[in-house]
Amino acid sequence: MTVTIRALLGASMLVAAAGAASAQTTITVATVNNGDMIRMQRLMPAFNAQHPDIKVNWVTLEENVLRQRVTTDIASKGGQYDVLTIGNYEVPIWAKQGWLMPLENLGADYDPADLLPPVAQGLTVDGKLHAVPFYAESSMLMYRTDLLEKAGLKMPENPDWEFITEAAQKMTDKGVGIYGICLRGKAGWGENMAFLTSMNNSMGGAWFDMEWKPQFNGPEWKKTLDTYLNLMKQYGPPGASSNGFNENLALFQTGKCGMWIDATVAASFISDPKESQVADKVGFAPAPVRKGGSNHGNWLWSWNLAIPATTSKADAAKTFVAWATSPAYMKLVAEKDSIANVPPGTRTSLYKNPEYLKVAPFAQMTLKAIEAANTQKPSDKPVPYTGGQFVAIPEFQAIGTAVGQQFSAALAGTASADQALAAAQALTTREMTRAGYPKK
Amino acid sequence: MAREVSKGRKAAVTLLAWGVALLIFFPILWTFLTSFKTEGEAINSHPSFLFFDWTLENYETVNQRSDYLAHFWNSVVISLGSTLLGLIIAVPAAWSMAFVPGKRTKDLLMWMLSTKMLPAVGVLVPLYLLARDTGLLDTKTGLVIVLTMVNLPIIVWMLYTYFKEIPGEILEAARMDGATLSSEILYVLTPMAVPGIASTLLLNVILAWNESFWTLNLTAASAAPLTAFIASYSSPEGLFYAKLSAASTMAIAPIMILGWFSQKQLVRGLTFGAVK
Numbered sequence: 177m178t179v180t181i182r183a184l185l186g187a188s189m190l191v192a193a194a195g196a197a198s199a200q201t202t203i204t205v206a207t208v209n210n211g212d213m214i215r216m217q218r219l220m221p222a223f224n225a226q227h228p229d230i231k232v233n234w235v236t237l238e239e240n241v242l243r244q245r246v247t248t249d250i251a252s253k254g255g256q257y258d259v260l261t262i263g264n265y266e267v268p269i270w271a272k273q274g275w276l277m278p279l280e281n282l283g284a285d286y287d288p289a290d291l292l293p294p295v296a297q298g299l300t301v302d303g304k305l306h307a308v309p310f311y312a313e314s315s316m317l318m319y320r321t322d323l324l325e326k327a328g329l330k331m332p333e334n335p336d337w338e339f340i341t342e343a344a345q346k347m348t349d350k351g352v353g354i355y356g357i358c359l360r361g362k363a364g365w366g367e368n369m370a371f372l373t374s375m376n377n378s379m380g381g382a383w384f385d386m387e388w389k390p391q392f393n394g395p396e397w398k399k400t401l402d403t404y405l406n407l408m409k410q411y412g413p414p415g416a417s418s419n420g421f422n423e424n425l426a427l428f429q430t431g432k433c434g435m436w437i438d439a440t441v442a443a444s445f446i447s448d449p450k451e452s453q454v455a456d457k458v459g460f461a462p463a464p465v466r467k468g469g470s471n472h473g474n475w476l477w478s479w480n481l482a483i484p485a486t487t488s489k490a491d492a493a494k495t496f497v498a499w500a501t502s503p504a505y506m507k508l509v510a511e512k513d514s515i516a517n518v519p520p521g522t523r524t525s526l527y528k529n530p531e532y533l534k535v536a537p538f539a540q541m542t543l544k545a546i547e548a549a550n551t552q553k554p555s556d557k558p559v560p561y562t563g564g565q566f567v568a569i570p571e572f573q574a575i576g577t578a579v580g581q582q583f584s585a586a587l588a589g590t591a592s593a594d595q596a597l598a599a600a601q602a603l604t605t606r607e608m609t610r611a612g613y614p615k616k
Numbered sequence: 617m618a619r620e621v622s623k624g625r626k627a628a629v630t631l632l633a634w635g636v637a638l639l640i641f642f643p644i645l646w647t648f649l650t651s652f653k654t655e656g657e658a659i660n661s662h663p664s665f666l667f668f669d670w671t672l673e674n675y676e677t678v679n680q681r682s683d684y685l686a687h688f689w690n691s692v693v694i695s696l697g698s699t700l701l702g703l704i705i706a707v708p709a710a711w712s713m714a715f716v717p718g719k720r721t722k723d724l725l726m727w728m729l730s731t732k733m734l735p736a737v738g739v740l741v742p743l744y745l746l747a748r749d750t751g752l753l754d755t756k757t758g759l760v761i762v763l764t765m766v767n768l769p770i771i772v773w774m775l776y777t778y779f780k781e782i783p784g785e786i787l788e789a790a791r792m793d794g795a796t797l798s799s800e801i802l803y804v805l806t807p808m809a810v811p812g813i814a815s816t817l818l819l820n821v822i823l824a825w826n827e828s829f830w831t832l833n834l835t836a837a838s839a840a841p842l843t844a845f846i847a848s849y850s851s852p853e854g855l856f857y858a859k860l861s862a863a864s865t866m867a868i869a870p871i872m873i874l875g876w877f878s879q880k881q882l883v884r885g886l887t888f889g890a891v892k
Contacts, residue, residue, distance in 0.1 A: 204837050209851040214681065233837035236682075236848035241832055248833060252741060254748045256836040366852070421853050426659040441853055451656060451855070 201492040202231045203258035206246055208239050210479060212311050212519040213261065215509065216500060222508055223499055230492045239366075250275050253486045258493040262307065264298040264478045264551070268568050271301035277483040277490060278304040282498040290503065290523045292543075295478050298551050298562075307480035308501040311441075312521030314545035315374060315475035315565070317461040318428070318443060319435040320454060323347045323354065331459060336467045337379075337403055340435065344411035347434030356411035358433035359404065362420040363584035365576025370565040371437065372583060373576075374473030376400040379466050382555035383567050383604075388613040392579075392601035401583065401593045408587055417588035429453060437463055439477065440545055441520065443538035460541040462548070471556055474564035476549040478521065521546055560614075571611045578603050644868070651675070651861035658857040674862035682845055684866060691841035691870075693756050694831065695824035698763035699817055702771045705764070707813070710775035711801055715784055725776065728769040736766075736829045747834055754836040762834060763824050770823070771816055778812025779805070814881045818874070825871045842867040 207213045249256045295312045327346035344356030360371045381396025428436045429452040449455040463472040481497045506518045516535040527543045551564045561567045579600040586596035650658050652670045713721050752758030790804045828843040849860040
């Protein structure tokens with residue numbers, strides 16, 4: 177008898193639980209394997225406590241797989257995802273296609289004005305935010321203070337490429353395995369071309385003129401590539417044509433590099449004594465300029481959360497997106513982990529927080545680099561495109577990677593600088609003509 | 617009389633075989649070793665082979681971060697399901713091609729194989745749309761169907777070559793004794809072709825287990841198998857080699873163990889009919 181009653185009770189409880197579960201909205205979030213995103217997944221209990229009616233499924237993928245996967249889905253209106261993690265390269269392109277939901281009214285305590293202006297600007301189309309950032313970076317120069325001192329040099333406030341060359345030469349000591357400078361060499365639009373496009377901006381160059389004509393036959397690209405090849409061939413590590421961010425990070429952390437110009441996020445890795453052997457000997461400076469110039473390259477990358485226009489769960493998705501990028505979330509990270517782990521580069525308030533400035537010696541330089549980045553006008557010349565270390569047109573992924581392969585070959589020594597530039601000019605002209613530029 | 621083989625030559629051949637085997641196995645061994653290193657040790661430009669501080673922290677992190685069992689279960693269902701479904705279709709197909717070939721059988725076989733010559737990404741969008749409209753996106757059923765299609769040519773080809781080795785007279789004799797078509801296939805042909813069918817089955821389970829294009833592109837959260845589990849551990853900015861190695865080791869371990877236990881069948885099947 178009691179058994180029956182118990183069984184009945186159990187069954188009715190199960191039914192009740194199932195009823196409660198069905199009132200839940202399940203949203204699927206596609207994201208990258210990025211430290212900040214992994215942390216967010218760990219902090220989900222806090223979100224669930226506030227919003228028991230929303231269940232979040234995570235799909236974490238490698239960046240390139242994610243890009244292909246999410247593009248297929250959104251272009252075919254597959255509707256697999258309710259929240260997408262996309263870069264500031266995709267946001268303006270996708271927003272213009274009408275693929276993204278404009279994000280307004282994200283709640284009373286969201287404070288959109290607190291978002292760093294250059295970052296927010298890159299996500300704004302027709303005056304409306306189409307994605308919100310949870311992480312942003314620019315580029316800067318990271319160097320070994322001890323090696324610079326040994327070389328008898330002092331880091332200027334705004335180093336130029338001539339100074340970098342001189343410093344690289346004096347810091348290099350190949351006998352003990354120290355290379356004056358480490359830069360990206362691996363081919364790809366987000367690999368070596370992110371660095372070289374940005375370097376070319378600082379040299380006063382551009383990808384295209386106002387008629388969308390490629391500029392690889394101009395003096396700026398020539399100067400950029402010559403300087404880069406000279407630096408890397410004389411003072412760079414061996415096998416640099418296959419080095420990307422992670423390879424250079426490993427080299428710098430083990431004391432093999434005198435200088436490294438790359439994403440600002442690297443600063444937190446190289447000054448972490450748990451990971452880096454040189455943590456107490458690193459200094460930071462703005463990304464180099466040309467002599468007398470003031471353009472630091474305008475590198476700006478942000479990872480953002482966006483909601484596809486096709487989702488049927490817009491409200492739940494919006495609630496999640498607002499939570500994940502809110503000031504309250506930053507406070508949560510500071511409480512649960514540490515203030516040093518708050519996602520960088522998105523909110524002004526973080527850089528005004530004295531506690532953060534104390535634990536992150538690179539914070540001021542990061543902020544300065546992001547604020548200096550102007551993605552609306554990346555080059556000193558008038559250009560028909562936006563974007564900093566990339567050109568915000570759909571064709572750029574393919575063209576950028578093809579050009580990157582030419583430049584990587586020049587670094588590996590299988591082609592000369594002039595051959596690489598001529599090939600880049602030819603292939604870019606061909607692809608742009610095929611794509612129908614100049615467009616009206 | 618068998619040709620005499622000198623001791624020196626025998627030793628050289630053995631050494632060479634071991635060398636080649638080790639070379640082929642080395643990436644897996646290295647992945648396995650890396651999974652026990654710290655991230656810093658994993659990217660060291662002077663890596664140590666065995667003498668480092670062995671740690672289990674990568675496995676701990678991977679288990680905390682993702683649901684291994686759910687991915688594992690999806691992999692099992694998808695690879696076994698697609699292989700079994702493929703066999704059910706391929707055994708009769710291969711039977712008819714091997715024993716009652718028509719004028720166009722050879723062309724048919726070639727045509728089936730030609731579907732494997734098209735790069736998968738070429739049909740990604742059409743298949744994606746089909747899956748979307750039939751509601752099969754991110755379902756195990758959808759993946760079982762797609763992987764069956766993808767591997768069917770290989771299954772048919774393998775079975776066809778095995779069946780060709782079986783003398784048709786035996787089947788004729790069975791027919792003389794009054795066996796129906798189904799009992800002929802089930803009781804006469806299949807038992808004789810067991811090694812062939814077993815190796816086809818094993819090879820296809822391995823192929824389906826490792827298939828990463830469709831399994832990544834047609835899944836999101838609920839049907840994602842171990843390939844998606846691995847893909848979540850690569851990162852463009854930040855160190856990931858050790859964690860990725862741990863995830864990979866966990867993903868290939870089941871299939872390696874299966875291969876280990878069934879290697880006898882696998883080798884027998886693959887060399888079936890090679891020596892007469």
